[in-house]
Amino acid sequence: MKLSIIVIGDEILLGQVTDTNSGFISRTLGAYGWETVRIMTVADKADDIRHAIETCMEDSNLVITTGGLGPTKDDITKPLLCEIFGGPMIFDETVAENIREVFDKRGLKLNPLTEAQAMVPQSCKVIQNRLGTAPIMWFERRDGHVLIAMPGVPFETEGMLVSSVAPMIAERFTPDEFIGHRVLMITDITESALAQRLERFEAELPEGMHLAYLPTPGLIRLRLDAIGNCGTIGERHLDEAYRQLCEETAPYIIFKGDATAAEIALDAVRRHGWKITSAESCTGGDIAHTITMISGCSDVYVGSVVSYANEIKSGVLGVPPELIERHGAVSQEVVTAMVEGVARLMNAECAVATSGIAGPGGGSDEKPVGTVWTAVHTPDGTEAFVKRYPGNRSRVIDRATTEALLALAKKINRRP
Amino acid sequence: MKLSIIVIGDEILLGQVTDTNSGFISRTLGAYGWETVRIMTVADKADDIRHAIETCMEDSNLVITTGGLGPTKDDITKPLLCEIFGGPMIFDETVAENIREVFDKRGLKLNPLTEAQAMVPQSCKVIQNRLGTAPIMWFERRDGHVLIAMPGVPFETEGMLVSSVAPMIAERFTPDEFIGHRVLMITDITESALAQRLERFEAELPEGMHLAYLPTPGLIRLRLDAIGNCGTIGERHLDEAYRQLCEETAPYIIFKGDATAAEIALDAVRRHGWKITSAESCTGGDIAHTITMISGCSDVYVGSVVSYANEIKSGVLGVPPELIERHGAVSQEVVTAMVEGVARLMNAECAVATSGIAGPGGGSDEKPVGTVWTAVHTPDGTEAFVKRYPGNRSRVIDRATTEALLALAKKINRRP
Numbered sequence: 167m168k169l170s171i172i173v174i175g176d177e178i179l180l181g182q183v184t185d186t187n188s189g190f191i192s193r194t195l196g197a198y199g200w201e202t203v204r205i206m207t208v209a210d211k212a213d214d215i216r217h218a219i220e221t222c223m224e225d226s227n228l229v230i231t232t233g234g235l236g237p238t239k240d241d242i243t244k245p246l247l248c249e250i251f252g253g254p255m256i257f258d259e260t261v262a263e264n265i266r267e268v269f270d271k272r273g274l275k276l277n278p279l280t281e282a283q284a285m286v287p288q289s290c291k292v293i294q295n296r297l298g299t300a301p302i303m304w305f306e307r308r309d310g311h312v313l314i315a316m317p318g319v320p321f322e323t324e325g326m327l328v329s330s331v332a333p334m335i336a337e338r339f340t341p342d343e344f345i346g347h348r349v350l351m352i353t354d355i356t357e358s359a360l361a362q363r364l365e366r367f368e369a370e371l372p373e374g375m376h377l378a379y380l381p382t383p384g385l386i387r388l389r390l391d392a393i394g395n396c397g398t399i400g401e402r403h404l405d406e407a408y409r410q411l412c413e414e415t416a417p418y419i420i421f422k423g424d425a426t427a428a429e430i431a432l433d434a435v436r437r438h439g440w441k442i443t444s445a446e447s448c449t450g451g452d453i454a455h456t457i458t459m460i461s462g463c464s465d466v467y468v469g470s471v472v473s474y475a476n477e478i479k480s481g482v483l484g485v486p487p488e489l490i491e492r493h494g495a496v497s498q499e500v501v502t503a504m505v506e507g508v509a510r511l512m513n514a515e516c517a518v519a520t521s522g523i524a525g526p527g528g529g530s531d532e533k534p535v536g537t538v539w540t541a542v543h544t545p546d547g548t549e550a551f552v553k554r555y556p557g558n559r560s561r562v563i564d565r566a567t568t569e570a571l572l573a574l575a576k577k578i579n580r581r582p
Numbered sequence: 583m584k585l586s587i588i589v590i591g592d593e594i595l596l597g598q599v600t601d602t603n604s605g606f607i608s609r610t611l612g613a614y615g616w617e618t619v620r621i622m623t624v625a626d627k628a629d630d631i632r633h634a635i636e637t638c639m640e641d642s643n644l645v646i647t648t649g650g651l652g653p654t655k656d657d658i659t660k661p662l663l664c665e666i667f668g669g670p671m672i673f674d675e676t677v678a679e680n681i682r683e684v685f686d687k688r689g690l691k692l693n694p695l696t697e698a699q700a701m702v703p704q705s706c707k708v709i710q711n712r713l714g715t716a717p718i719m720w721f722e723r724r725d726g727h728v729l730i731a732m733p734g735v736p737f738e739t740e741g742m743l744v745s746s747v748a749p750m751i752a753e754r755f756t757p758d759e760f761i762g763h764r765v766l767m768i769t770d771i772t773e774s775a776l777a778q779r780l781e782r783f784e785a786e787l788p789e790g791m792h793l794a795y796l797p798t799p800g801l802i803r804l805r806l807d808a809i810g811n812c813g814t815i816g817e818r819h820l821d822e823a824y825r826q827l828c829e830e831t832a833p834y835i836i837f838k839g840d841a842t843a844a845e846i847a848l849d850a851v852r853r854h855g856w857k858i859t860s861a862e863s864c865t866g867g868d869i870a871h872t873i874t875m876i877s878g879c880s881d882v883y884v885g886s887v888v889s890y891a892n893e894i895k896s897g898v899l900g901v902p903p904e905l906i907e908r909h910g911a912v913s914q915e916v917v918t919a920m921v922e923g924v925a926r927l928m929n930a931e932c933a934v935a936t937s938g939i940a941g942p943g944g945g946s947d948e949k950p951v952g953t954v955w956t957a958v959h960t961p962d963g964t965e966a967f968v969k970r971y972p973g974n975r976s977r978v979i980d981r982a983t984t985e986a987l988l989a990l991a992k993k994i995n996r997r998p
């Protein structure tokens with residue numbers, strides 16, 4: 167089934183805001199068997215929106231729009247949809263009630279502009295937006311093609327898609343079908359080598375099942391999708407294929423389920439009732455930031471030291487200055503002293519540390535840009551390794567953060 | 583003049599990678615007077631790419647494609663462009679030379695797949711990609727409409743656009759026109775209040791000049807664009823309008839030029855020859871990360887402490903435990919002790935500190951989610967303030983980071 171996504175908003179077109187909604191929708195509905203054929207970004211202009219809708223409704227079973235639903239004058243999507251699908255605008259009391267509740271929760275006062283959001287086209291089915299005030303609208307054309315208008319705020323679109331809209335889409339388009347999936351997180355193998363290893367497994371998968379490779383630097387998300395008639399496919403078949411998949415990929419599995427590198431590391435630390443900390447030079451706080459973006463991390467994460475200057479490595483983490491002088495800050499000796507120093511200082515059982523050259527300056531023939539020493543520490547001891555990551559400053563930092571967190575998880579998982 | 587951007591790549595369509603190229607292109611060419619009318623994201627499929635190109639070339643003077651130019655079998659854009667614009671593929675020795683140089687610099691060996699990148703359509707003008715191996719191609723249709731094919735790697739596209747491609751576009755489309763702009767960074771005023779304040783200024787701007795508002799949370803980038811015939815508009819006119827604009831917005835200017843909050847803070851600290859550090863609770867390392875993403879920050883940034891757990895606030899930063907017990911971690915007293923503690927520990931003249939509730943859990947009636955205490959410290963003393971930021975965890979952290987860095991810059995700039 168074909169899906170088109172239309173992103174509405176001058177702020178996206180002007181490059182002021184980066185659209186992340188389309189990627190989220192594509193990933194989420196991909197697991198339900200939808201193929202995204204096109205993403206179009208258009209201005210808050212009636213003609214442009216209308217043209218995009220007409221183009222997409224032609225060849226797509228489902229069209230999802232995001233944005234253009236706010237109460238300000240820029241937002242013209244709602245009356246336009248009313249015009250396209252016919253019928254009048256009507257006042258919807260359930261929407262008004264939802265808006266009052268949302269405002270109440272936020273401690274805000276209603277204004278007339280907000281009440282106007284309770285006006286909706288009669289031709290649509292309303293899906294209450296429990297995370298915001300703009301109602302979600304479901305339109306259906308005579309040929310069965312569906313358009314769903316969702317808000318532009320990522321928090322609202324993501325939450326409502328997962329909790330309500332995606333299940334409703336599955337119900338409408340594949341009412342008698344089984345839809346399920348399992349995810350594995352894979353590391354230490356390239357995507358192409360993994361695909362080669364799984365060639366026979368994929369070829370022998372029963373109809374309705376297939377593998378999706380979702381690679382990120384250092385970590386591959388491997389998703390097993392099952393879609394098909396309830397009579398021929400179900401949880402039992404999915405479980406059996408998943409068991410086989412786990413066997414085939416056993417040496418490379420770092421987590422069974424869907425998780426980021428930070429979530430994988432926190433999970434490993436949490437299972438032992440330990441605490442985690444970090445000492446960061448080249449990653450400059452990115453490891454701490456990545457961990458603390460996870461809500462609820464405070465049961466295992468205590469804090470970090472970003473020791474950018476050598477004086478901080480010595481003065482705060484207790485790295486002997488002679489060590490830095492003799493081996494340089496980017497060395498096995500210094501990163502090992504950093505990780506042990508921060509574990510002591512923070513009174514944590516587990517720690518990771520990085521010291522490297524993120525670039526663009528600071529590289530040498532011996533230690534070119536991208537060279538990063540990483541150390542991981544657990545009650546079982548300390549290990550350090552050096553790698554050279556490709557790309558610019560931001561990619562080197564990002565990759566070094568991922569590798570440090572995964573290395574810690576692997577060391578803990580290897581525990582006898 | 584109208585611009586369309588086509589983003590090519592399954593990885594974008596599947597939601598594996600977030601496209602940032604289109605926003606960068608739109609922002610950059612916006613300063614040259616280009617209006618982006620459409621962004622289309624399509625798969626690595628010949629029919630889809632062809633259809634997008636045909637649609638966009640109709641109503642746009644300029645079409646820029648990104649992606650689809652790599653050496654692997656997925657990438658079919660180059661032969662397709664050759665077919666659309668006519669003529670054969672030819673081997674281009676200057677491109678081959680560039681590829682050899684790039685590989686040499688990276689210490690990599692050439693393989694036949696890479697050499698194939700030196701094949702280009704005869705119908706295009708090649709722009710050497712000094713940051714990568716995929717050549718940039720400039721096609722011109724008989725009606726004067728231009729298509730430029732750029733690589734998908736953001737680092738390459740951004741660098742080459744600014745250094746080569748944008749100036750070439752300006753030369754081709756507006757050869758006798760003056761194009762210039764000035765940027766101001768504005769804070770402590772909403773976008774709508776600023777627009778109201780500048781209503782008369784904007785109305786009285788000479789033809790060819792206009793203001794662009796580029797708001798981000800906590801900071802507005804205000805850009806004055808000048809485009810027009812060299813006989814009637816030039817540097818002198820732009821300077822005069824810019825001088826007036828500075829007068830009109832004086833109380834709200836935090837930086838003259840284009841800069842992020844972290845760059846503004848580092849600049850203020852650097853001008854005094856000082857050092858900067860941070861003590862972070864709710865921002866969890868995001869301030870450190872934001873600063874260290876700036877290459878060359880090490881002349882003023884020494885390091886940070888992320889003191890997530892209260893024991894770290896006391897044990898490492900020296901915040902008296904009684905203070906935390908009496909006032910709570912999210913309080914003026916504790917954030918003040920944190921900022922002074924970290925300045926002492928890190929031996930830095932300037933420091934920022936945050937303590938707040940990023941959510942979604944941990945809020946109370948008295949201190950709801952989004953409440954953040956921020957402290958800034960300079961040789962002139964310490965100040966603290968509390969604000970409540972809207973949005974989810976990620977937005978609260980992002981906003982708290984921006985406000986802390988701006989508050990430090992403002993305190994330094996107020997210096998007698």
